[in-house]
Amino acid sequence: MPDPIDKRPPRRWHIAVFLAPAVLVYSAIMIFPLFATLNLSLYTADGQNQVFAGLDNFRTLFGDPRWSESFWNAFKNNAWFFLIHMLVQNPLGVILAAILSHPALRFSAFYRTAIFIPTILSFVIVGFAWKLILSPVWGIAPDMLGAIGLKSLYAPWLGKEAYALTTLSLISVWQFVGIPMMLIYAALLSIPDEVLEAAECDGITGISAFWKIKLPLILPSIGIISILTFVANFNAFDLIYAAQGALAGPDFSTDILGTLLYxxxxxxxxxxxxxxxGSTIATAMFGIILIGVCIYLFGVQTRLRRYQF
Amino acid sequence: MNMARQNWSNTFAAHAALITYTLIALFPVFVILINSFKTRKAIFREPLALPGADSFSTIGYETVLKQGDFFLYFQNSLIVTVVSLFLVLLFGAMAAFALAEYRFKGNMLMGLYLALGIMIPIRIGTVAILQLMVASGLVNTLTALILVYTAQGLPLAVFILSEFMKQVSDDLKDAGRIDGLSEYRIFFVLVLPLVRPAMATVAVFNMIPIWNDLWFPLILAPAEETKTLTLGSQVFIGQFVTDWNAVLSALSMAILPVLVLYVIFSRQLIRGITSGAVK
Known part of the structure; x- marks a missing residue:
């Protein structure tokens, strides 16, 4: 007769060993500080001691005109930054990917590699390189505009309050357009030929094949790219800091949540x-990102139809 | 006939559009690189000309090498990037294997817990991360950066790698078990070599953001001995703003290592992105 204790499976310690390093590092450096930061926003410093203050910090952030003005200014700028990415970067990425994915196109590997190069450069390089190129001192931008007879259009864009944020957003678009391009390109390649051939038999080719067949099929990828753009934009910092410094000049016109937090x-x-x-602002950023991700997960993703081939 | 002509003009338009955009993408890099090899006068007189016999100069590079400790910065960046990548891959693969291979209580929950970090940026917790590093005496050490980047890279690594590990055949692992291999040996000897392509994808995904990060070096390790190349060039350029030769040379020196790495790994990177690893 078998011993009943033998029936229990042995403790599988190796599972714990496999999981431990990742879970420890991740919990200690990422999850714990995240909650500690959220918690810190509920305290104020009284000399050396931390005093529980409830939601006072949030009252200051949203109620005190000095704080709320800079917060909403940063939020508004950040929203504009995001809007430019959605309106320029993602459509441009889709167009480039659509051209690249044409089966008969030659040199597509070369184009892909070249267009992705700005994405691998650091914000410091990108920020300063464009600052030099757009600078009135060096004169590359005005001279190039002059060569096509548009010199009057030139302005020191990064130095003007009205243009600086849009210019920086476009620089960021220039840097990151490679990512949507690649992801959409991959999505377009995964559309089976039979689908496109069937459409062709029905007389749908060229541009209309793109609008009627391909675009609906790549909508889930566009959704993912949008939420990735949202998260990346609402914790952006480096480009503004590299190009305009921590004061996000001129006169805070390029201040976004990341620079305000810093x-x-x-x-x-x-x-x-x-x-x-600082923790209070970080908590507000956390809330914004969380709202965005939830809208995507529950509002957008569930409505997008996915097709399995 | 008509069809062929239309095709030809379509191809032409496609190439024209792509060439235009490629030029826009490469132009700034090109301008920085050629001007870094010119005399100060030539930089301003003919910014778009290639360096010629009389305009060639390496004065900028000499200033950079004399004033900034770029080799140290480069070494710091290299150490931080390589060690973080190694830890992300090792820890990530181990956790991914546990999640993909074994059925245990809380498996789903653990997977969700580890996936949280894909959407929530680690920067949100910066205030407490700095306090943690101050408390443990790790401020201004490369260890602090390595720990942060390891934590940052793990969620996506676990997610991608566990997708791939689910595809490794059970027969192979069971054969190993019958031969008396321990679970550890099954992981390191049988499974790990099979997911090498996925590991390479994870590595190239993580490499660029770690190498280029400015935020954490600025906050956790701004000391001279621990500056990374990105922070080092930022500070250097800030100080030498009016010395155009030095600024252009510093930018070129920051561009070149990444460009070389990219040329080596670009096929891997592009294959990684387009293989649908991120779904």
């Missing part, structure tokens, strides 16, 4: 760093 938390020039207010 200045608040770390301090800059005359402003002292404030970890609690």
């Amino acid at each position: 200045r608040t938390f770390f301090g800059f020039q005359l402003q002292l760093g404030d970890p609690n207010m």
